[in-house]
Amino acid sequence: GARFREQDAAVGEHVGDGGRHLALRVTGLEAVERCRERTAAHVTLPAGETFTVEYVTGKSWSAYNWYKGNYRSVIQVNLDFPIPLDRAVDLACHEGYPGHHVYNALLEQALVRDRGWVEISMYPLFSPQSLIAEGSANFGIDMAFPAAERVAYERDSLFPLARLDP
Numbered sequence: 001g002a003r004f005r006e007q008d009a010a011v012g013e014h015v016g017d018g019g020r021h022l023a024l025r026v027t028g029l030e031a032v033e034r035c036r037e038r039t040a041a042h043v044t045l046p047a048g049e050t051f052t053v054e055y056v057t058g059k060s061w062s063a064y065n066w067y068k069g070n071y072r073s074v075i076q077v078n079l080d081f082p083i084p085l086d087r088a089v090d091l092a093c094h095e096g097y098p099g100h101h102v103y104n105a106l107l108e109q110a111l112v113r114d115r116g117w118v119e120i121s122m123y124p125l126f127s128p129q130s131l132i133a134e135g136s137a138n139f140g141i142d143m144a145f146p147a148a149e150r151v152a153y154e155r156d157s158l159f160p161l162a163r164l165d166p
Helices: 020-040 088-095 100-113 129-143 147-161
Strands: 004-006 051-056 063-069 072-076
Touching: 020 088, 020 129, 020 147, 063 088, 063 100, 063 147, 072 088, 072 100, 088 100, 088 129, 088 147
Parallel strands: 004 051, 051 072
Antiparallel strands: 063 072
16 A cells, blocks of 8 residues: 555544545545556655644635755645545545655755755745646646556546546
8 A cells, every 4th residue: 555644533523515625535546556656666765754634724825845864754635625526536636646745855865964964954935946846747647647557547447437438
């Protein structure tokens, strides 16, 4: 299985949502597994890398990666925003594999640990580093799942998991 865990509290509290949040959890977990698998085929991930998924409300963004160091992240998904099924791969890739989580873990490994550049462990928001991080996270979606493969994966794996007819 993937090296992440999921926080259950917020999702379980959404009663009467027509199963939308349960479908998000099920398809999201599957998407993370496949994105990690596809990333690991091309990139050696640091030993022990992991992240926690938390479901939140009251934020201005739909999802956010909080890199905590030691190859660990907290990825928050905002339940206030509609998250259609075809966003599962986007979120899993952009925030996790090969996106922000992997980007930050590899920066820590190569620059902080291997070279001793501790200043890299300070991440200035709204800086040129953020531009690179966002661009690489967006590009990572298409790297992990080229368009035709993504459509087939969503149709053949995610839609059935969510009990939807593609």
